[in-house]
Amino acid sequence: MQAAPKVQLDYIDALRGVAIIGVLVSHAQRNVEIYQAMGRDAALSPWLSRYAEQGARGVQLFFVISALTLFLSARKRSGESEPWVNFYIRRVFRIAPMFYLAFAAYCLAPVILKGHALPGIGTVLGTLTFTNGWNPAWLLGANDVVPGGWSIGVEMSFYIVFPLVFLALRSFRAAWMALLIVLAIDLVAWEPLLAHPPIDDADLWARYAFVWLPNQLPIFLFGICAYFVLFDRAGGLTAFFHGGSRAANAAWFAVAAAVLLVVPQWTDDPRAVFAYGAAFALTTLCLHRSPYRWLVNAPLRHIGKISFSGYLVHFFMLQVARKLLAAVHAGDRLSPDAYFLATVVIALAGTVVLATLTYRFVEVPGQAMGKRIIQSLKARTVAATT
Structure with a gap:
């Protein structure tokens, strides 16, 4: 494999910004149309409702970016003495500190202060140990422990198998073939899986069958394919997305944008998630070639x-x-559309302020602690060998 290049990942941060805004928008839509935040039944304009609802696909954008950056990081650190031990230390200390703080705020505080019932002990333990991704009740029940906990369970499930994936997929061809095989299996198996649920709760199984790792794996594989195109040998594709025609790059970007604009209005079939994954990977490739300033800018990067x-x-x-x-x-006073937009503006502004603080005072120290542990283990290894 080629030596790891020094790369500028501003567009990666910008895409993460788009992803979290999309997720927030989808939950704002649910607040208005499902949870009756206006104090009454309300419905957004149909076109707005469908776009807002599909903002939830920001989770899949996170998955694409995660797979790409994990491959990039793993290759850069492949020369470490204990690369996979260090990998898991970095992942745990990247996720756990903020996640456990959220658990304290969303789950423990209501139990202690308001007398709310604690979710099932299996769900709580599965969520806190990040093993909830392989149990339908635990994975979807994770939202009762930490809102949005299901997606973190899927992400952590991918971390568990990541070393095997990294060692198995050594080229764009291998990654592309793996994507086609897994995608074909998921598409063919979808209806039989729903028709023959292995648990009594068919609705729970249908939701689980969509979100569990085997169904989301093609999304991660799209990100891995993008990694090989950008940072390894993938023939003409690598050359194009590093220095090809800007006009052609803009055309491909427009194709990805068209998919993201058309699919929400065209179908709500859960299998359309794979079209989103492909569009997100293509968008990532195009932004590497041309990081358009209207998208890759300081606010979105932050x-x-x-x-x-x-x-x-x-x-x-x-x-x-x-x-x-x-x-x-x-x-x-406001129409449902206006109320929805007001909710998005207020919640986004507050999220940026609060998340900036928790990033600075929880995430950064947590990551620093992981680095110190890695350095300590390295020093012990060196001492033992000398």
Whole structure:
């Protein structure tokens, strides 16, 4: 494999910013149309509702970016004495500190202060140990422990198998073939899986069959294919997305944008998630070649940098927005569309402020602690060998 290049990843942070905004928008839509935040039944304009609902695919954008950056990082650090031990230390200390703080705020505090019932012990333990991705009740019940916890369970499940994936996929051809095989299996197996649920709760199984790792694996593989195109030998594709025609690059970017604009209005079939994964990977490739300033800019890069904290705190800020709008009787004065937009603006602003603080005072120290542990283990290894 080629030596790891020094790369500028501003566009990666910007895409993370887009992803968290999309997730927030989808939850704001649910607040209005499902949770009756206006104090009454309300429906957005159909076109707006469908686009807002599909903002949830920001999770899949996170998955594409995660797979790409994990491959890039693993290759850069492949010369370490204990690369996979270090990999898991970095992952745990990247995720756990902020996640456990969210657990304390969302789950423990209501139990202690308000007498709320604690979710099932299996769900709690599965969520806190990041093993909930392989049990339908635990994975979807994780949202009762930490809102949005299901996606973190899927991400951590990918971390578990990542060393095998990294060692098995050594070229673009291998990654592409793996993508086609897994994608074909998922598409063919979807209807039989739903028709023959292995548990009594068919609805729970249908939701689980969509979100569990085997169904989301093609999304990660799209990101891995993008990695090989950008940072390894993938023939003409690598050459094009590093220095090809800007006009052609813009055309491919327009194709990806068209998919993201058309699919939400065209179908709500869960299998359309794979079209989103392909569009996100293509968007990533195009932004590497031409990081358009209207998208790759300082505000979005900052939101992307704090996006993990933002993912966990935006649920709280949506409730803050709901209370603020209720205080001024916005539900009586605004149309559903306007109320939705007001919710997004208030919640996003609050999320950026709060997530900036938690990133600085929780995430950064947590990552630093992981680095210190790695350095300590390295020093012990060196001492033992000398």
